[in-house]
Amino acid sequence: MFGECHAHVIMNGMNYKEAVSLHKNGVQDRIIHHCFREYQKRGITFIRDGGDALGVSGRAKKLAPEYGIDYRSPIFAIHREGHYGSIVGKSYTTMKEYHALVLEAKREGADFIKIMTTGLLDFNDQGKITGTPLPADEVKELVHIAHGEGLAVMSHTNGVYGVRASIEAGMDSIEHGNYIDEETIEMLAQSGAVWTPTLVTVRNLLGCGRYEDKVLLPIIETGEQNLRLAFEKKVNVALGSDAGAYMVFHGQGIYDEYATFREILGETEEMKEWIQRGEDIIKERFKT
Numbered sequence: 001m002f003g004e005c006h007a008h009v010i011m012n013g014m015n016y017k018e019a020v021s022l023h024k025n026g027v028q029d030r031i032i033h034h035c036f037r038e039y040q041k042r043g044i045t046f047i048r049d050g051g052d053a054l055g056v057s058g059r060a061k062k063l064a065p066e067y068g069i070d071y072r073s074p075i076f077a078i079h080r081e082g083h084y085g086s087i088v089g090k091s092y093t094t095m096k097e098y099h100a101l102v103l104e105a106k107r108e109g110a111d112f113i114k115i116m117t118t119g120l121l122d123f124n125d126q127g128k129i130t131g132t133p134l135p136a137d138e139v140k141e142l143v144h145i146a147h148g149e150g151l152a153v154m155s156h157t158n159g160v161y162g163v164r165a166s167i168e169a170g171m172d173s174i175e176h177g178n179y180i181d182e183e184t185i186e187m188l189a190q191s192g193a194v195w196t197p198t199l200v201t202v203r204n205l206l207g208c209g210r211y212e213d214k215v216l217l218p219i220i221e222t223g224e225q226n227l228r229l230a231f232e233k234k235v236n237v238a239l240g241s242d243a244g245a246y247m248v249f250h251g252q253g254i255y256d257e258y259a260t261f262r263e264i265l266g267e268t269e270e271m272k273e274w275i276q277r278g279e280d281i282i283k284e285r286f287k288t
Helices: 016-021 029-040 056-067 095-107 136-148 160-169 182-191 213-233 252-265 269-285
Strands: 004-007 046-049 070-072 077-080 089-092 113-116 153-157 173-176 194-196
Touching (some): 029 056, 056 070, 095 136, 113 136, 136 160, 160 182, 182 213, 194 269, 213 252
Parallel strands (some): 077 089, 153 173, 173 194
């Protein structure tokens, strides 16, 4: 089975606040062990985590070898104060503070840096992203600093502006990438960045009652169209489910994401080789 290129071990797929509260007074190893057993029994041996603010990802990195799992972690994600990202990491207000956080992550054993450059899908306003994206020149400086410390950069990014800014900054991988267009996909193809679309974060919400299906279906259709374009243009794409997000469960999430790819593109050797190539780039790039 392919690896899981986007997960959050701190989350449980059902209730984020409840999951986080279990680690408030110290990381609970038993929860990490349970999580890794779900991957192990499904034959998944590679996980790239998105980090957290409580040290769960860092601890998981130390426990993963017991399960034969190659686990890569940024330790924590980094976001600008006042912008989206506090649920998975630490904030900065100046470039000096950001650089200090990069060095802190590096000291704690980070394999790469994760930054947050935009908000989330706005389910109440079709086609819009919550919050204000970081300015393109700031994103470029964030990547430059991390690269200067010898670390690749993974970026939580949505929308045309956010994804284009990340591409132009030299981002190593772009996570989610909802609401992009054909020109942006062409830029992705030319850039060499890896796109991890995490399609099941929306598809798995169908019928769950949190949002009406009529709200979800246009987002799903846009994602399908963009995946077909990415395949056609040979964008570097990797499988990642955002495991731990609502209705995306550890171990099963990547199977759901792969089933989605098969449904959209068909199960061909060309498609499998394409996915494997993206994962291989992730493995080579996101390590110290």
